[in-house]
Amino acid sequence: MKYALSCLLLAVTIQLCAQTISKDNVKQLQKAEANIKEYGKAMITENEWIDRFRADSFFTRGFVQALKITNSFYYPFDSLQTISKLYAPDSTFRIFTWQVVRDFEYNRQRGAIQMRTDDGSLKLIPLFDYSDFTKAPNDSLRDNQHWIGAIYYKILLNTFNNKKIYTLLGYDDNNARSNKKWIEILTFNTEGKPQFGGKYFQYQVDSIKPAQPAYRFNLEYKKEAKARLNYDEDTQMIIFDHLTSESNEIQNKYTLIPDGTYEAFRWSNGKWQHISKLDNQILGNGNAPLEKPLYDDNGNINQKILDEQSQKNKEKEQLPAKSSKKKP
Template sequence: MKQILILILFFCSFTVNAQLTPVNKKLLLTMEDSLNLYSKKMVMAQDPSTRFYADSVFIKKFVQALKVPGSFEYAFDSVKTVSKLYAPDSLFRIYTWEIQKDESYFRQFGAIQMHTTDGSLKLFPLFDQSDYASIPTDSVRTNRNWIGAIYYQVVMKEFNGKKYYTLIGLDDNDFTSTRKWIEVLYFDANGQPVFGGDFFTYRNEDNKPEQPVARFCLEFKKDAKARLNYDKQLDIITFDHLVSETANDNSKYNLIPDGDYEGFKWSNGKWVHVSKIFAEQKLKDGEAPVPVPFRDDDGNPLN
């Protein structure tokens, strides 16, 4: 009975330490004021050197804040220039942001904060190596050679008992084009983050990329406002079908949406390409539209 009581007391204290205490919350609130100041400077300062200096100060102060026990639960609501996304199962929280040097140069920064039972910090910094990737879609990567993006959605899927986290994000890229990304993140047997892999299936050769893809990129004309989002109700990733606005040039900076939508549907551990999501339906008088079953490009139903 004494041993059981000791175990109960141990786990109770363990749980209390994992929570964000009022004292630590007050401390983080104070630290957040400084984070907010530097996060604004790293985006809004007129001089690029000031922006990058503010970013370096922000990173140091942010890591200090994350070291406060229970910081995983703290919202950092006022730091609006940083994307803060929880995994659906709360395994981790991913932070991403972007610094602009000039109209032709953007760099992303980020970190993955893992949930820990004792509230201590376990952090994986993300190092953007996009500048050194001639084909950024072609390789599996780690947090140290990450293809940068500001993530705005995270979707969790499971296959054969393993969890996969699909990250959807934005890269302002340069003055001619914008990129949006679909990146699959998972954790290996040692708990290390892995970005990318054999997760995208194309059944129609007309839509299949020339190079194998470890991640999906939608690149389009600057300010064309192409959509790429996960639709929870449909359980599908949808994105604009792009066409060139000029007859003779299919360069990425000429691609714009044409009103049709493509997508990816999760099936058997893969994101399976769907070439046309919203198929046209001819309705008789009095009929209501009904969802069209999702099929791959061979016409097979996707469960």
């Protein structure tokens, strides 16, 4: 009930504030959105990776120009369905994330945080995916220049000691053998700069979970598996699949699959406290996470079309597998 009420208040706030956008600015935003819409699609559907990257470049530049229009914060950009667009529960910012794929061994997440401003001017914080350049993504606080990339599909808000703590749930295609689901922490320092990560997870380390201290939490699992990780509104818990190795090689993350039981995190005393096994395996109504990274939390993208195009890209490129992600 509390979560539903906060969502309703957010929707009303955004609707009321949207009325402050002048008609001229709305027309400008609509035109700018129309101009970059096809680039957004081309980031996914083009057959050659170089064309996908070129479309991403044109899309990014055009999107930034659109965001510079006064009060763009309240404009939904509904037709840009190949990127995730999430407002914070308190409407103080929104976060955009998407990805561009070279092949099944390399993908790069893009992102930006748009802060709400009193005068409607643009305050945009770009996020730079640093995943390829670290072997220990879980072990430190990170700024926007060293972000661990993910496509976010949920934002939660908690407070502790009068500090706002945002929890982001995200997805990463990772590589040809495995996917990742992320629980990321986002806070803002006294200067208003974002900080990713923090010591907000309490759990017993095992052969699957990240070593402690963990500043963010992730599950890595077999590419073809469908591991769930999402927030359940009824129980107010982040519920996720318990994983096991299908070949008794638990050190190889690409062999991990769900075993039919569930674990969870519940927010308590300023931390996400681990629950090792749920008595009632409830995921809530429609709260299973979306497996494709370009979906937002409302699922406003056509999975069938993207799956078909993804297969076409795979058949055309047929690039040799590599041991790790690298720059093109």
